[in-house]
Amino acid sequence: MSSHDTPSVVGISDLVKGVLKMAPQAHQMIKHAPGLIRRPPDAKRTIGSIFQNHASSHPDRPFVRFGGKTTTYGEANRTVNRYAAVLTDKGVQTGDVVAILAKNSATDLLIMLATVKLGAIAGMLNYNQRGSVLEHSMNLLGARVLIHDPDCAEAFESIPDSALPDHVLTFADLDEEATGKPETDPEVTATLPASTEAFYIFTSGTTGMPKASVMSHNRWLASLSGIGGLAVRLRASDTMYVPLPLYHNNALSVSLSSVLAAGACIAIGKQFSASKFWDDVILNRATAFCYIGELCRYLLAQPEKPTDRTHSVRLVVGNGMRPDIWDEFRDRFGIDRIVEFYGASELNLVFVNAFSASRTAGFCPLPYAIVDYDEDGKPKRNDKGRLTKVGRGGTGLLLSGINDRVPIDGYTDPAETEKKIVRDAFKEGDAWFNSGDLVRDQGFSHIAFVDRLGDTFRWKGENVATTEVEAGLDGSPMVAQSVVFGVEVPGTDGKAGMAAITIREGESFDGAQLAKHLYDALPSYAMPLFVRIVGALEATSTFKNRKVELREEGYSKPGDDPLYVLAGRDKGYVEFYESYPDDVAAAKAPKG
Structure with a gap:
């Protein structure tokens, strides 16, 4: 077995080496171990109480950094409390939902904290969603208030009025109404039990439209103890950089819990850019960052440059780091520890690489x-x-x-x-x-x-439901019938979307028009990269067998069927060319 293969088993030597590496931080791990073993649901311990305790104990310590600008724990807590007062004026109480439609910023994070300090639930909307999908998500939330970022205007404007709550605020509205509000901690925060629901994270699940998975404070506390306290083990002087959207569990449940486990700082990237990633890491003085596997591949695909090693990052935490790039990523960027984990928004457990073994999701x-x-x-x-x-x-x-x-x-x-x-x-x-x-x-x-497994495949760190993509395709005037599945593209993580479609009688295939329709109907990550035009699709009980056959043939064996690939918003779908899979892997072609 080469050093880049997935180890079939973890040996005792791996564990011994991991224990020795953990030894210097044993006192920190002992502090958090009880929280993994026993977390009474009625304990008065929540995200909000932990955050405000840090603000009381060390108000001048950096809490959040964005674009190089630092906000201390004390400053952040005062802003959070003013936001909470505004939400209270809007009638928000324990158990209510505050929908948040925002791109990454410090404000996005502080709104979430204001919500959970009231015992309300932060509905973290995916700003890639549009139209009927976003309407569905809003209806699931049943929010009392929606707060939206002006950078998400296109998504917000696609929500029909019937799906909007009575109270809708922009960031500017919120800041204006928060002026002069009380900066004291809400009294309710200290009374909230750990069983209180904290936020909803949207997932595609296995079929159909998005589902809202529930994250309680108690489950978030398990992440604080198990991932943050026992595995990541930040120091108070550390800064965790978050390039992922805050509606992603790796940002809120993993990164934020790791930061608050140590009273450290969280640095928020506005959006991920492979070419500017290390520049932003250095600007924000980060010593750690969170990842998904595809992000790591994009970084490795960049030309080598001095910033690969002039940063201060010593550890990374995330999921999807493939065995074939593990050692290369660690060595090129000088990463001391890769804290890979396995989990899902709706699962009640997590595996985490606490012992620093190679090429494993942990224990x-x-x-x-x-x-x-x-x-x-x-x-x-x-x-x-x-x-x-x-x-x-x-x-x-x-x-x-x-x-x-x-x-x-x-x-x-x-x-x-x-x-x-x-x-x-x-x-x-x-x-x-x-x-x-x-x-x-x-x-x-x-x-x-x-x-x-199943009808869902994972692409760009998101679960894509085939039924959602099929609904988008079937809504096109030129498509009579469609079937969607995931296909592997060498050099990428997850599976890219591929569709087999039949054309309506009297219609012809227009790649630019189909792409325009799908971009309006689907999140960008759900866009199929490959479209195969077939003569017929069975609609009988044997349909699933046909789907398996099409998936096995993929884009490499389409026979005489025309095959098209996504070339972006402007060009739409164009005829397949041999180097397209390589272009996708090298990020030279649209990834959706």
Whole structure:
């Protein structure tokens, strides 16, 4: 096995080396260990209380940095409290939802903190959504207030009036109304139990329109203890740079919890730019950053330059770091520790690489099972009606155990949550949550992520539901029928979208027009990169078999069928050319 291969198992030597590396920070880990083992849901401990305690203890310490400008804990807390007073005037109470439609900024973060300090729920909207998809998300939230960033005007203007709440504020409105408001901590913050819901993160789930997964304060505290306290282990003098949108769980649940676990600083990037990434890291004096796998590939694809090593980053935390780039990324950029983890917005557990082993998503002390699955991606029952676990080194479907100590927050819709629960798996009455992901059992409670099952594929760090893309395609006047699936593109993470379509009678294919329609209908990451025009698609019970066949053929074996590729908003879909997959991998072609 080469040094770049995925290790089938984790050896005892890996763990010993990891323990030795952890030793200097043992006191910090001991402090956070109880929070992973026991988190009473009625404990008066929340994101807001932890944040304001830091503001009281060290008000002059840097809390948030944006564009090189620093705001201290004390300054941030006073602004948060004024924002909270405005929300209270709008009738926001515990359990209400405040919808936030914003691109990355310090203001975006402070609005979220103001919301959760009131015991309300921050609905973190995906600003890539448009039209009916964003309307659906707004209806799911049932928000009392919507606050939107002027940089998200296009998304906001696509929301019909019927989906808007009574109170709609811009950032400027909020700042104007906050002038002169009380700067004292809201009294309710100290009374809130950890079981209070904190924010909703939108996920594509496995099928259909986006779902809002629930993140309670208690579950966020598990991230603070397990990822932040035991694995990331920031120092108070550290700065965690966040290039991902704040509606992403890696930003709020992982990065913010790691920062508040140490009373450190969070630096927010307005948006990710591979060419300017290290410049922004240096400007914001970051010593750590969060990632998704594709981000790391984009950085490696950049020409080497002095800033690759003139930064102060010593550790990174995220998910999706592929084994084939692990060592290269660490060595080129001088990263001391890669804290890879595995988790999902709706899951009740997380694996984290606390022992600094190479090419692993880490370990988890909570109950889970890796089981055999059938051709449809569902847990496979044996002749006794039970599931079968794979052995060490084997690959299978990951299930997380559900019990009183490790409950499932799930989605806002209980029916959608129930669809993901596997009951009577190993014994009568047990319950497990189906992650929908294939993982490899590496031993010592460690796993490596392998792939995603079902109708959802992952691209650019987002789960893409094929049914959503198919609905967008079928809404085009030229498309009679469509089927969508994910295909691998060498040199990229996840799977790119590919569609097979039939053309309506009397219509002809217009690549520019189809692209324009889809850009209006879909988030950019959900745009299919490949479109194959076929003569017919079965609409019978054998349709799924045809879909499997099309997926296996991908873009390399279209036969005589015309094949088109996405060349951007202006050119739309153009005829496939041989170097297109290489262009996608090198970020020279649209990635959606």
